Amino acid sequence: xxxxxxxxxxxxxxxxxxxxxxxxxxxxxxxxxxxxxxxxxxxxxxxxxxxxxxxxxxxxxxxxxxxxxxxxxxxxxxxxxxxxxxxxxxxxxxxxxxxxxxxxxxxxxxxxxxxxxxxxxxxxxxxxxxxxxxxxxxxxxxxxxxxxxxxxxxxxxxxxxxxxxxxxxxxxxxxxxxxxxxxxxxxxxxxxxxxxxxxxxxxxxxxxxxxxxxxxxxxxxxxxxxxxxxxxxxxxxxxxxxxxxxxxxxxxxxxxxxxxxxxxxxxxxxxxx
Numbered sequence: 570x571x572x573x574x575x576x577x578x579x580x581x582x583x584x585x586x587x588x589x590x591x592x593x594x595x596x597x598x599x600x601x602x603x604x605x606x607x608x609x610x611x612x613x614x615x616x617x618x619x620x621x622x623x624x625x626x627x628x629x630x631x632x633x634x635x636x637x638x639x640x641x642x643x644x645x646x647x648x649x650x651x652x653x654x655x656x657x658x659x660x661x662x663x664x665x666x667x668x669x670x671x672x673x674x675x676x677x678x679x680x681x682x683x684x685x686x687x688x689x690x691x692x693x694x695x696x697x698x699x700x701x702x703x704x705x706x707x708x709x710x711x712x713x714x715x716x717x718x719x720x721x722x723x724x725x726x727x728x729x730x731x732x733x734x735x736x737x738x739x740x741x742x743x744x745x746x747x748x749x750x751x752x753x754x755x756x757x758x759x760x761x762x763x764x765x766x767x768x769x770x771x772x773x774x775x776x777x778x779x780x781x782x783x784x785x786x787x788x789x790x791x792x793x794x795x796x797x798x799x800x801x802x803x804x805x806x807x808x809x810x811x812x813x814x815x816x817x818x819x820x821x822x823x824x825x826x827x828x829x830x831x832x833x834x835x836x837x838x839x840x841x842x
Contacts, residue, residue: 647696668680
């Protein structure tokens with residue numbers, strides 16, 4: 570297809586599975602991740618997929634390291650992408666995860682909200698004039714969390730890892746919907762990938778569940794869902810489960826809440842409104 574696809578959170582799980590699928594078809598993928606060693610291993614897998622399946626000549630994946638708990642690194646990543654790629658056909662905003670204990674980043678925000686929402690918001694905002702499609706990995710967990718635009722540092726509330734994660738996933742849904750309104754030239758969607766087999770979670774019991782429970786979605790299946798959303802006609806601003814738009818929870822479908830979160834996120838990250 571010869572598109573440029575930037576995938577954050579590409580060193581494992583959904584992001585890596587999607588990158589392999591896209592590379593096999595001839596898309597040029599940019600792998601973004603936090604850990605150098607995991608990124609290097611991911612790149613080997615993607616390069617192997619390219620050599621076997623992609624047409625010749627091909628371009629090997631571009632690998633960029635960035636920690637989303639540092640907004641300075643996000644800005645450096647955006648500057649590199651802006652210099653290097655005149656068009657980003659798809660930005661797969663897939664980075665994120667759960668933080669076990671309360672941690673405030675050097676930028677002043679709760680780490681789960683920053684890595685799952687504020688950093689991806691900043692990256693997309695800095696690049697939006699060259700993005701064709703934005704696909705945001707959200708979660709059904711959004712139903713249990715309502716983000717507070719006035720407390721992105723989570724300084725006034727008792728910390729719960731699951732609650733913080735759920736609020737960040739609701740922020741993902743709100744962001745994609747508001748991006749569709751503010752950036753109509755970009756097709757923007759969020760999606761629930763399923764309960765995916767991974768190293769997700771905090772604590773031994775949770776991690777064992779996400780590694781070994783028999784009914785979990787494989788990373789390959791979830792990656793195929795991301796690729797489907799990157800390829801097919803879709804409803805701008807929608808929240809997808811499988812190949813169909815679904816109504817998110819009421820608090821994640823409120824345009825006023827989405828606008829308030831956008832304004833607070835722009836102020837937090839220094840992104841021009």
